[in-house]
Amino acid sequence: MDEAEPSAAAPLVGLAAAILAATLDEPRVLTVPVAGQPAGRGEGLPAGPLEPAHPTLERGLRAWVERQTGQSLGYVEQLYTFGDRDRRRDGRDEGGQHALSVAYLALVREARPAADATWQSWYRYFPYEDRRAGRPPALDAVVARLEAWAEEAASPAEGRRRGDRIGLTFGAAGGWNEERVLERYELLFEAGLVPEAGAADSLAGQAMAFDHRRMLATALGRLRGKIKYRPVVFELMPPAFTLGQLQRVVEALSGVLLHKQNFRRLVAQQGLVEETESVTAETGGRPARLMRFRREVLLERPAPGLRLPAGRAG
Amino acid sequence: MDEAEPSAAAPLVGLAAAILAATLDEPRVLTVPVAGQPAGRGEGLPAGPLEPAHPTLERGLRAWVERQTGQSLGYVEQLYTFGDRDRRRDGRDEGGQHALSVAYLALVREARPAADATWQSWYRYFPYEDRRAGRPPALDAVVARLEAWAEEAASPAEGRRRGDRIGLTFGAAGGWNEERVLERYELLFEAGLVPEAGAADSLAGQAMAFDHRRMLATALGRLRGKIKYRPVVFELMPPAFTLGQLQRVVEALSGVLLHKQNFRRLVAQQGLVEETESVTAETGGRPARLMRFRREVLLERPAPGLRLPAGRAG
């Protein structure tokens, strides 16, 4: 995987994938066990080194993912390249070779776990990101710890800066912005509140191997932003679905609830979907019409997406 | 620079920067001469290999830029990591080592060229991206060539796909989306209409060394998108400026004209700026009040930016 042994002064380049899906109204990420990690950090993302045989970065990534999880990828998008020394905190700055990791976001429909790979809810790693049931109770403890960290800053100015960042990312100021997943994680990291940064407990969610949780945070933030201006949600949906299902997936991804009638009005007037002839025998209630994604929308609108409102509702 | 000689199977990692500024109402990019390139491709972005002495990717980038151009960078953001085989067309796929390039976007206020570095207008490289004076005449020839390329597709289906992409990116369908700079460049590249892809002429703008024009396209697209939801324009502005200057800079970046009164209403109601006491003796016309960026807006709004309208006006 990444963090392999040095062989020369040339950098090592790893590839890693945050593979996301949404099944049963719960957002999922595909994880694999990682050996040789500290306790509580044995979960990771599918990953492996870039090899000379790989024709491109993305092809190399697909190869690693299929080998490790049996999952073949559809939609793939590069996220970010993480440098090692940004990532490590163990002070290994003596000028050795670098180890980079190019992280990708992948969206898949079916969850077909293979080998030791397992699908986990996102919110296992970021419990405070799920606000579908209102403000998560875990949040209070987290924010309290963050505020203590702000208090103990070296200077008052630094303390104020920390306080501002807490307010900005965790919502005291201007409400909750669901896209700031990475900023929230980084704040927790800097405050030493996650095991990846040396914390003893996992107050703020399950830890991961290496810097994989940072990559996952990057992926979630990117996806949450992108559904607003690109019809990427449909990469996660089956070919036919009801508007209710679509809404629940969007809510699962964004972590906030939406006003039902307005949601369907939005989807309809954006021309994102079209009716099929069939309906479903849902769980309870009136049967819903099955819809399908209208590909033509890509040619009609400059930025077709589901611009979610800032607010929330039932 | 990148594309250096192979030394092992380990990948080579390069760093490159698209350093952008806006002076005299014209958007600029800092370029350096690149030796050993084909004719017409002697211009490039500041770049250099990642070295073991570099503490982080970004610090390495800053070091290279200062060494090559004397410019110190303020705002820096990672753009994308380009893999070599995605980049090259010379068929060197025999399984050698990889050469990657991590590209960055940097925004600076003052243009202080040093050594051989020079500031050039963006639109030297992408003439068809500047619509401030209306639809650029160069565009017709470009689109005509693209359409010819679509015609000569192997299959009708592929031809239709190409036609759709042309319409989508160059505006036949759904109007002009100023953010799709990269998609437009890639289309031209695929169609073989740029020197980087083997074209003899530079019908679609000045070429650059390596894949630097692709990086620049990525940078422009990112910036054009980002000004809409983050107050990054102010990284390009002096401490005090008039609303007219701000508007002209935004227009220069986005390449489209905006309705003046609505622009100032937007800026005002978003709370992005505050008045200073002073006014300017402009070129002609009534003196304008000098404004400054209101940093506090970062704490107040979730996504403070200048969401430009789709349309344009005088």
Place this chain on the structure above:
DNA sequence: CCGAGATATGCTCATAATGAGCATTTACCC
């Protein structure tokens, strides 16, 4: 000093987009 030309600013107005609800329909379960 006057009028033209060039901006900067203030305001108005029609239309579209949003945020919240109310009211009906149509299944399924007792």
Place this chain on the structure above:
DNA sequence: GGGTAAATGCTCATTATGAGCATATCTCGG
């Protein structure tokens, strides 16, 4: 048949947008 659960259809008040009209102030050429 009555109750519960969704899915749908519509309405309404509030904002946000896109376009203009009207004024205010400078500079410049006569």
